[in-house]
Amino acid sequence: MKENQRDALSACFSLALVLATLFVTQRFLLPLLWAAILCIATWPLYRRMVSVTGGREVIAALLATVVAALVFVTPLALGVAQAAHQAPALAQFIASANTDGLAPPDWVARIPFAGAEIQEWWLATLGQPHGLAHLLHGSSVAHLQSASEVLKRTGAGLLHRLIDVGFAILCLFFFYKDGNALQRQVNAIGAHLIGEVRWTLYALKVPVAVRATVNGLVLVGLAEGVLLGIGYQLAGVPSAVLWAAATGVLAIIPFGAPLAFGAVALLLLAKGATVAAIAIAAWGAVILFVADHAVRPAMIGNATKLPFLAVLIGILGGVETLGLIGLFVGPVVMTLFVTLWHEERHLRHPLS
Template sequence: MTETQRSALSVCFSLAIILFALFVTQHFVLPLLWAAILCIATWPLYRRALSLTGKREILSAALVTILAATVFITPLALGLAQAARQAPALAQLVASANTEGLAAPEWLHRIPLVGDAIYNWWLATLGQPHGLAHLLEDGSVGRMQSASEVLKRVGSGVMHRLVDIAFAFLCLFFFYKDGRALQDQTDAIGSHLIGARRWTLYSLKVPTAVRATVNGLVLVGLAEGVLLGIGYQFAGVPSAVLWAAATGVLAIIPFGAPLAFGAVAALLVYQGNTAAAAAIFALGMVVLFVADHFVRPTIIGNATKLPFLAVLLGILGGVETLGLIGLFVGPVVMTLFVTLWHEEKQFRRAVPE
């Protein structure tokens, strides 16, 4: 057997092992990715904890994991508790809307230009029995004939997500504890495959892109939720805390916040509080404009040296292709692409001979 044939077989053997490992762990890939993203984003915090605990890796990993879980789970628990209180009534509404149809509100007629068209569309779709199932084109919706069935299906989905979250934080602990060894092994493999000089250039970009994306998307989105939540409270929105949590989650996705504060404004209009609805919508547009046009591009673009268009394409393209995890993977991919585009200049500047 020639050396070329031996090398080809070695590559095939390695690829087979990698593919089989991915096949075996396919249901855990998403929690692993979330844990990896959170680990990279909070790695400086873990290093600070190491220095405070005298280099005790297990203690430091446990402390930072508990802190991260507390920061993440506390608002989630508050939102779930609020949702649980509203769940029976909401489930009954969904079941009734699906089986009997949902009556079109009369205020739709008052919307300028398109009010009559929206009212007629509502009557033809949501106003008909099982119209909700036909609109969503989902067989599971059609089987939601009662409030108990709605709660059962929604509860099953929530429990599945909670298990994924728990597994992600378990993985996060081990990523902290064994992070240095994982980084050394990754550097060794990357340097072997594409060369130490080139690997160093690219590997320096990934943590920066992840941290900038977390700061620019998650923190800014949660800040939008807090600001608009205060407005909801003053406007007298029912379940203002739950709506604020939903706004914060949707605001993580660029241009997602209008779905939340638009729904709140529509709810206020439905209740006859037009002035409060207009105020909430105006506040939402101001917060959205400042966040998406000034704060986010500055945080992400300045840290990753990406133009605004590349940041936007990475975020939106990542969400379209990979779902929520694409929010963070997309900007990393665009950062690596721009690095490749300017590779020779980056070599001379970032990795001197």
């Protein structure tokens, strides 16, 4: 057998083995990817724990995992707890709205310019029996005929997500513990495939992009949820903690926070609390302006050296194609693309 034929067969064997591994482990790829993102984002925390524990890597990995879980999982746990407390009433409301129809609130007709049209649309869709199912055609809403069915379906989906979260935290511990060996192996494979100099150029960009994205999206989003949650509490919003948790999650996505505090303002307006509704809308607008126009561009763009437009396209495009995980994958892809665009300059002037 000729040398080039042997190389081709070897490449085919390697590719087949990689594809088989991906096929076998496809159920766990998403938690593994979440664990990898968290590990890269919090790797400096692990290195600090190694120093504090006197080089005991297993103990340091355990401590870093606990801290990361507390920071990222605690808000989720609080939101789930609040949602579980409100679940029976909410389930009954959804089932009744789907089965009997949902009458439009009185304030809909008072919306300037389009109130009559919105009310007419509401009566023709949501106001009809099973109108919610027709509006969300193809979703599981069509099968939600009772509160118990709503709780069963929601609980099953929630349990599935909690298992993913638990597995991701478990993987995070092992990524910390074996991270150095894994990094050496990945660097060896990358250098073998595209050359050591080129691989080093790209490999240095990924951790910076991931950490900047996590800091700029997750931490800023959670901070928005906390600040707006304080406003909800002062304004007397029902289930303020649940709304704050929902706001924090939506605020991770660009332009997601207005959906949350806008809904809260409409809720207050429907209850007749006009001043509180205006205050929440104004407070949310101020926080959103500062976060999206000052904090996030500085944290992400300055660290990755990406234009704000490239950051925005990476985030929104990642969400559109990959879902929530695309929030972090998108900016990394854009960072690598910009690195490719300027590759010649980077290779000629490594410090630029």
